[in-house]
Amino acid sequence: MAKMHIKLKLNNRDVETLAEPRMLLIHLLREQLGVTGPHVGCDTSHCGACTVDLNGKSVKSCTVFAGQANGATVMTIEGMAAADGTLHVLQEAFREHHGLQCGFCTPGMITRAYRLLQENPNPSESDIRFGISGNLCRCTGYQNIVKAIRAAADRMASVKEAAA
Numbered sequence: 001m002a003k004m005h006i007k008l009k010l011n012n013r014d015v016e017t018l019a020e021p022r023m024l025l026i027h028l029l030r031e032q033l034g035v036t037g038p039h040v041g042c043d044t045s046h047c048g049a050c051t052v053d054l055n056g057k058s059v060k061s062c063t064v065f066a067g068q069a070n071g072a073t074v075m076t077i078e079g080m081a082a083a084d085g086t087l088h089v090l091q092e093a094f095r096e097h098h099g100l101q102c103g104f105c106t107p108g109m110i111t112r113a114y115r116l117l118q119e120n121p122n123p124s125e126s127d128i129r130f131g132i133s134g135n136l137c138r139c140t141g142y143q144n145i146v147k148a149i150r151a152a153a154d155r156m157a158s159v160k161e162a163a164a
């Protein structure tokens with residue numbers, strides 16, 4: 001099958017590659033580009049472990065063809081920490097508030113939480129629960145995930161306030 005030429009900005013890097021038109025974005029990321037943060041947790045588009053940020057929207061990368069990311073900006077969990085390794089506020093909050101156990105859902109969950117806080121910087125508990133409803137966690141019972149996202153929202157607001 002003829003391969004497509006795909007160019008994208010991935011975690012602030014320009015990437016060019018070839019992929020079969022039927023290849024899914026999750027497989028392009030993990031198997032071809034070595035970006036293994038997004039996971040495959042189901043084959044029914046339910047779990048959200050594969051969540052990435054695509055052109056400013058959370059998407060399940062198992063439901064998107066690699067070719068649809070041509071020309072796009074994609075961020076995965078690998079793109080969240082600063083270049084010097086300083087963790088993103090959300091990563092710190094998940095660590096501090098025990099927002100993970102096995103960690104399988106965590107890259108997708110944090111990537112989703114990132115976009116949720118861009119869309120709504122001051123979410124209520126129910127906004128957070130609704131906002132992450134496409135991401136399943138089999139371990140934590142969600143309570144500490146919700147706490148971590150709320151704590152990150154507070155931290156981001158105080159940083160913004162201090163800078164104003």
Ligand code: FES
Binds near residue numbers: 042061
């Ligand atoms: S792998 Fe489960 S939703 Fe994508």
Ligand code: FES
Binds near residue numbers: 099100106139140
């Ligand atoms: S921490 Fe194990 S699935 Fe969420």
